[in-house]
Amino acid sequence: MDQTATYLPYESTGYFSKIVSDYLSQPDSLQPFYLHTPDLPGLQRSIAARKIFPTQRKVLVEVLQEQYAGLTLTDITKTNIESLLQEQVFTVTTAHQPNIFTGPLYLIYKIIHTIKLADELTAAIPDAKFVPVYYMGSEDADLDELGYVNVGGQKLVWETKQTGAVGRMKVDKVLIRLIHAIHGQVGVLPFGQELTDLLLRCYTEGKSIQQATLELVNALFGSFGLVVLVPDHAKLKSIFQPVVQKELLEGFSHSIVADTIEKIGRHYKVQAGGRDINLFYLVDDKRERIEWLDQRYEVKALGLSFSKEEILKELSEHPERFSANVILRGAFQETVLPNIAFIGGGGELAYWLELKNVFEAVQIPYPVLILRNSFLLLKKEQWLKWQKLGFTEADLFTAELDLLNILVKRETEHQVTINEELQQAQLLYKQLRGITDKVDSTLSEHVTALEKQALKKLTALEKKLLRAERLKYDVQRQQIHTLTQQLFPNNSLQERVDNFSLHYATYGNNWLQMIYEVSTGLNKGFGIITSRD
Numbered sequence: 001m002d003q004t005a006t007y008l009p010y011e012s013t014g015y016f017s018k019i020v021s022d023y024l025s026q027p028d029s030l031q032p033f034y035l036h037t038p039d040l041p042g043l044q045r046s047i048a049a050r051k052i053f054p055t056q057r058k059v060l061v062e063v064l065q066e067q068y069a070g071l072t073l074t075d076i077t078k079t080n081i082e083s084l085l086q087e088q089v090f091t092v093t094t095a096h097q098p099n100i101f102t103g104p105l106y107l108i109y110k111i112i113h114t115i116k117l118a119d120e121l122t123a124a125i126p127d128a129k130f131v132p133v134y135y136m137g138s139e140d141a142d143l144d145e146l147g148y149v150n151v152g153g154q155k156l157v158w159e160t161k162q163t164g165a166v167g168r169m170k171v172d173k174v175l176i177r178l179i180h181a182i183h184g185q186v187g188v189l190p191f192g193q194e195l196t197d198l199l200l201r202c203y204t205e206g207k208s209i210q211q212a213t214l215e216l217v218n219a220l221f222g223s224f225g226l227v228v229l230v231p232d233h234a235k236l237k238s239i240f241q242p243v244v245q246k247e248l249l250e251g252f253s254h255s256i257v258a259d260t261i262e263k264i265g266r267h268y269k270v271q272a273g274g275r276d277i278n279l280f281y282l283v284d285d286k287r288e289r290i291e292w293l294d295q296r297y298e299v300k301a302l303g304l305s306f307s308k309e310e311i312l313k314e315l316s317e318h319p320e321r322f323s324a325n326v327i328l329r330g331a332f333q334e335t336v337l338p339n340i341a342f343i344g345g346g347g348e349l350a351y352w353l354e355l356k357n358v359f360e361a362v363q364i365p366y367p368v369l370i371l372r373n374s375f376l377l378l379k380k381e382q383w384l385k386w387q388k389l390g391f392t393e394a395d396l397f398t399a400e401l402d403l404l405n406i407l408v409k410r411e412t413e414h415q416v417t418i419n420e421e422l423q424q425a426q427l428l429y430k431q432l433r434g435i436t437d438k439v440d441s442t443l444s445e446h447v448t449a450l451e452k453q454a455l456k457k458l459t460a461l462e463k464k465l466l467r468a469e470r471l472k473y474d475v476q477r478q479q480i481h482t483l484t485q486q487l488f489p490n491n492s493l494q495e496r497v498d499n500f501s502l503h504y505a506t507y508g509n510n511w512l513q514m515i516y517e518v519s520t521g522l523n524k525g526f527g528i529i530t531s532r533d
Contacts, residue, residue, distance in 0.1 A: 002532040005518040006393050007525030010371070013397045015493055019268040019353065021347040026411050026491065026524075030266055033260065033353040035366045039522060042368050043121065046340040047128065049365045050090060055338040056239050057085050063233050071218060076225035080131045082414030084338065088128050091227075092118040094343040094372065095135040095333060098167050098213035099146045099183070100158055100175065101199060102220075106345060109515065111217070113373040114343050115224045115297060121157040130340075134217055134228045135333050138167020138210035139280070139323045149178070149499045152185040153489070161372070162286035165323070166234065167210030167232060171203045179203060186505035195505045212284050220512060229337070232282075236336045237319035243362050244315060245330060251292065253278050253327050256357045264354060271351035278327040287323055330355055334364050341368040356463060373519050375527040376487060376494055377503070383530040389476060390493075393528045396487065403480050416465045418441045422458055426451070 011021040026037060035049075036042035064081045073081075077525055083089045094110040102108060111134050118132040125409040140146065146166045147158040156178045162169040179199045186192035202215040214228050231237075237244075246252055257274045264270060279290045281299045288301040306314060315322060324332045328354060333339070344352065349369050359366040376396065378386070386396075392409060395403060409416060429451035438441035470477070489497040503511045518529055 003514060003518070004530050004532065005375075006528045006530075008394060008397075008528065009528050010374075011393070013526050015397070016055075016346050017269065017350065019264075019350050022105075022268075023349060023353070023369070024371065030353070033264060033356055034369055035356055036368045038368055038370045040124065043341060044125070046365070046368045047090060047125075050338055050340050051087070053338075053365050056336070057087075057338065059235050059239060060182075060229075060336055060338075061085050063235050064227065064229065067228075067230055067233075068218075071215060072222075073218075074222040074225070077182040077218070077222050077227060077278055078226050082224045083129060084131060086129075086428055089131060089338065090128060091131050091133045091337045091339045092121065092341045092343065093133045093135050093333065093337055093367075095137055095329075095348075097137040097142070097146050098209050099149070100178070100209070101149045101203075102213075102216065102500060103146065103149060105498050105500055106374070108500050108512070109375060109495060109519075110343055110345070110372045111226060112224075112512065112519050113370075113523075115221065115226055115523070116516060116519040117341065117343065117349060117370070118225075120521035132224070132226050133339070134221075134226060135337070136210060136213060136228060136230050137168065137329070138213075138230055138232050139165045139282060139287060141165055143169075149182075150489070150497050151182050151499050151501045154185065156180075156181050162285060165232070165282060165287045167208065167213075167230070168285060169209045171205050171207045171209065171421050173205065174199070175203060176205060182501055186501050189502070189505035191508035194503040194508065195501060199255065220509075224512075230321070231332065231336065234320035236330075237322065239317060240335050241319050241325075242334045243328065243364075244319070244324075245312065246362065247277060247279055247328065248290075248297070248311060248315070251276050252361055253358050253452070256361055257327055257354055260354045260357055268350070270345060271354065274327040275325070278325045280323040280325060281321060282323040283321050286312075290322075298316045307433060310386070320440055325357065326351060327358065330366050331359060331362060334359070334367060337367075339367050343370045343372050347370050359383070370521055373523060373527060374493070374495060375515070375518070375529050378487065378528070378530045380531045380533060382486065385479060387481075388478060391529075396528065400477075400480055400484050403484075404470055404473065404477050405466060406464065407425065407476055408473055410472070412469050414469060416462070416469045418458060418462050422455065422462075424456060425454060429454070430471075 009390065010016045010024060022481055036046045061081060061084050063197050092114050094114040096107050096110060099107065114134065117130040118130040121130040137412055141164055143166055148158050158175050158178060160169065160172060160174055179196065182199065183192065183196040186195055198216070202219065202428050204214045210230050210232065214230060217228050222369070254274050261270045261273065262418065277290050277292055280287045281290050281304065288299050291298045291300065297311045342352065349371055352369050390407060391403065429447055433444050433447045436447055487494060518527060
């Protein structure tokens with residue numbers, strides 16, 4: 001594929017929160033809420049802290065080998081898994097729920113960013129090795145968020161009656177029918193049949209969603225050496241058992257996060273509030289809150305009640321039944337992985353900034369936080385139309401009406417702005433104030449009021465001039481509207497809506513390689529990728 005990539009500052013797009021923009025510029029106000037800076041020195045400090053922590057590498061590798069049993073592994077993925085036994089090997093991790101068929105594009109970008117940073121660090125730090133890991137949040141129960149996919153402007157929804165952790169749900173005939181619907185969109189494209197066959201091979205009836213997702217991601221990224229970890233496993237949860245026990249007995253995380261939220265909330269919108277006990281009870285197809293009520297642990301939705309002794313016995317015998325919510329999920333992740341960097345989206349970074357003191361309370365290393373790469377993809381014909389309209393990459397995030405105004409002002413033969421006239425009016429009223437001040441200084445306020453009225457009416461006239469002239473550019477207005485709707489579906493970022501299917505069906509695995517080539521481990525900005533073929 002022939003393409004070019006340019007990068008824009010995130011704040012210039014208008015799609016990223018103030019806390020994310022500020023984190024990238026590292027202001028003093030945010031420094032109490034993270035530990036290591038998102039640069040090479042910060043990563044090296046993270047490595048030093050991780051070396052001290054007793055990661056149970058043998059258990060991790062045993063679980064990975066168990067979950068990959070029966071799958072076809074590339075040599076590089078197999079080597080990466082085995083290398084995790086070595087003390088000088090660390091992970092770079094991204095986390096995401098098992099959206100059906102990978103969900104929106106940004107999961108692909110997150111994974112490739114993780115791979116790229118791991119590769120760059122392995123090259124930059126010769127006495128260490130870095131393994132890219134996709135940590136699957138398979139215990140999430142939000143099917144409304146995970147159970148749909150957008151392909152070619154069509155929203156395909158998995159209408160299933162299954163409940164509980166999405167990762168434990170089973171592939172059914174309804175889900176398989178969605179694959180055939182995807183084929184209807186991609187089947188005529190060069191790699192459309194290849195993609196359909198891949199989805200049908202991974203999503204077979206009766207298989208769990210987490211297993212299907214593991215197989216699909218492994219098929220897509222095995223050649224890059226990506227390791228997928230499904231943490232819903234008794235052996236892994238047994239490692240985290242001391243933290244779960246501390247949460248059950250003390251509810252320690254809630255007060256810590258509440259204090260941090262109060263401090264962050266003085267300047268930014270708060271992401272995750274947490275609960276008195278930040279744990280769920282997970283069994284079969286159910287995942288329900290654990291609450292401390294009347295001196296007992298209650299799981300009301302399941303009709304379960306435990307004394308302190310009973311719930312500690314349950315934890316000891318069945319650690320897999322305890323599921324961390326968003327407040328403790330990161331601590332679980334960093335307990336089982338020898339991780340030094342976490343790559344996440346803006347929302348993820350915002351809530352991770354609330355958690356540093358939670359990590360400190362249980363003496364778990366806190367990783368470097370890195371904003372994931374973001375991209376906007378333009379086809380050749382889209383880019384040519386955009387250029388023909390006289391716009392650049394920097395104009396892509398400008399509102400439609402503002403774009404049309406820019407075009408009209410540039411193209412019209414008539415005067416549609418009255419900046420000079422406004423300045424002349426202001427000068428006139430300044431002169432009038434000079435005249436009235438000599439006669440009666442109290443008249444100055446009256447002149448100022450007249451000036452405000454006049455300038456308001458003149459500004460309204462300018463808007464009417466521009467509005468009248470815009471009517472002559474209806475063709476260009478339609479072109480701008482069509483392009484912006486294509487590039488920003490549902491008035492959102494493309495990466496938050498579109499699935500990867502059409503891109504893969506058009507270019508095959510080369511498309512993933514192209515994203516890898518334009519990705520940067522230490523983020524350069526929002527990427528604009530324009531195709532030249």
